[in-house]
Amino acid sequence: MDAPKRRARPATQADDAAPQRVVRRRPRDRRAQIAAASAEAFGAQGYHGVSMEDIASRLDISSTALYRHYPSKYALFREEALRLSAASEDSVRLPDHLADAPPAPRLEHTLDAVIATSIANRRSAALLRWQSRYLQPEDYRTLIDQLVRAYRVLNALLAEVRPDLDGADRAVLSTATLSAIGSIADHHVAMPVRTLATLLRSACLAVLHSDLPEVGAPPETPAAVEIPLTFKHELLLERAIELFHERGYPNVSVEDIAAAAGLPASSAVYRFYRSKGHLLAAAFRRAADRVSAAIGPAIGAAAGPEQALNTLIELYVRGSFGERELTFVYYAEISNVPPEDRTVLRNIQRLNVEEWAKLVVGVRPELSAAEARVLVHAALALVVDIGRWLGAESPICSQPRVIRLMQVILFGRETTV
Structure with missing residues (x-):
């Protein structure tokens, strides 16, 4: 005789409440997540104010798991700082189809690319602006070299667009432009990406096409005021x-x-x-x-x-x-x-x-x-x-x-x- 079939028991609310075993899978982009979280932490709290445990807690992982990807806090810091400076240099590379374009479109394309890169990296860019001096000397030189090369491209394009400018004025206007773009890392004013990009573009073009007062004689350095020892x-x-x-x-x-x-x-x-x-x-x-x-x-x-x-x-x-x-x-x-x-x-x-x-x-x-x-x-x-x-x-x-x-x-x- 065949064994009797077991009647299926109807599901109950208690069954629904039974704990399910959760299998946590390691994200494929875990290393990128770690880099982004660390850069944001370094920018907000300073390199010396952040520990590996702080970064791990932001990602809800253990510090042991963090060390599987990076051997030290400095390795994390170095990688993200140099990634940001390399992104700045990459952003000023013109595409082939603009190689023979007039100077103005090339300058505007470069400006748009720098702005887009800065907005994309806004949450971590404070690291580059204010914490990069804590890099070791060789790494700091690499970072500065990359930033200088980006600056020189913008400066050279400005020279083509405005041949009337001398080197000093070009340097000031190029630096002011990059400062305006980089300043978005210093605050958290929220607005749509397209609106922010348009606003920065307009401000930067106004700067690049402005005229500066003549360079006068160096101002006299005021005599240092001695503070009384009693104060x-x-x-x-x-x-x-x-x-x-x-x-x-x-x-x-x-x-x-x-x-x-x-x-x-x-x-x-x-x-x-x-x-x-x-x-x-x-x-x-x-x-x-x-x-x-x-x-x-x-x-x-x-x-x-x-x-x-x-x-x-x-x-x-x-x-x-x-x-x-x-x-x-x-x-x-x-x-x-x-x-x-x-x-x-x-x-x-x-x-x-x-x-x-x-x-x-x-x-x-x-x-x-x-x-x-x-x-x-x-x-x-x-x-x-x-x-x-x-x-x-x-x-x-x-x-x-x-x-x-x-x-x-x-x-x-x-x-x-």
């Missing part, structure tokens, strides 16, 4: 910023700062500041408050938004030229400020940018608030980029020239107000 808190701020600019924040100890300020021991620093990070925050807060304090009087005394914005540009350039090291350190080391202070500083910066952006929209009502904020960030970044790439004391980077370039970016044209 130890001021002396500590100044010496600390000098050291952070020269060596990088992670490579400066409290003992180094104490010695530079003439204090007998590091313990003396703690009478004025709770930590090295709080000292950095105090310097940044002072600079942020200076920018904030200028806004109200400039608007109140102006006949309109263009005049107010011109006043703010001049005040900002003057203040930044007087504190060049602090301006650079702010961009490069903001991630090292204690979180609670960093939140305050970011809020002050956001409010300052919003006030500037309102004035920009007052002059250019066709722009959205977001577009105006992007342009404000580009104009502010220009001040530090021009000096650090072309030489802070070079006469071709004078205040009148930087002011003119900020005006062109914000107004979309030159202004005489």
Whole structure:
């Protein structure tokens, strides 16, 4: 006799709730995911502020799994930094069909390609802008060589389009253009890719076709103001910023700062500041408050938004030229400020940018608030980029020239107000 057939048991809710064994498969692009996550982390928190465990947690994997792909944090850092610089160089290579095109279309194609590459790598590009100095010397030279080759292509195309320019003016305009594009790594203003690309293209073309003030005699270097030894808190701020600019924040100890300020021991620093990070925050807060304090009087005394914005540009350039090291350190080391202070500083910066952006929209009502904020960030970044790439004391980077370039970016044209 055949065995009786077992009647199928109807499915129940309990069966649906039974745990299923989940098989986790390793993504085929795991290495690319690791590189992208690490670059974003390095850009946001600084190379020294990120551990392999931090990167692993972003990807929800173990640090052991991470080490299967990369032997060290530096290997990750190096690979992504050089990938970004290589992408910059690749972006300026003209396709064959444009080899014999007139200069203007070749320049515009190159500009579009650089912008597209920068937008595609926006979330990780802060690594390239502010953290690349922590590469080992040989790797840093490779990175700089790639960036310089990209710059030279743009500079050469500009020479063809505008043969009236001399070498100094071409250098300034090319550097300002690349600064405007790269500035999108410094903020998180959100907008559609096509809108952002169009906005950057318009700003860059305005820069490339602008005329700069004549190069005058090198400005006289103002005599250094000696801080009285009794003002130890001021002396500590100044010496600390000098050291952070020269060596990088992670490579400066409290003992180094104490010695530079003439204090007998590091313990003396703690009478004025709770930590090295709080000292950095105090310097940044002072600079942020200076920018904030200028806004109200400039608007109140102006006949309109263009005049107010011109006043703010001049005040900002003057203040930044007087504190060049602090301006650079702010961009490069903001991630090292204690979180609670960093939140305050970011809020002050956001409010300052919003006030500037309102004035920009007052002059250019066709722009959205977001577009105006992007342009404000580009104009502010220009001040530090021009000096650090072309030489802070070079006469071709004078205040009148930087002011003119900020005006062109914000107004979309030159202004005489």
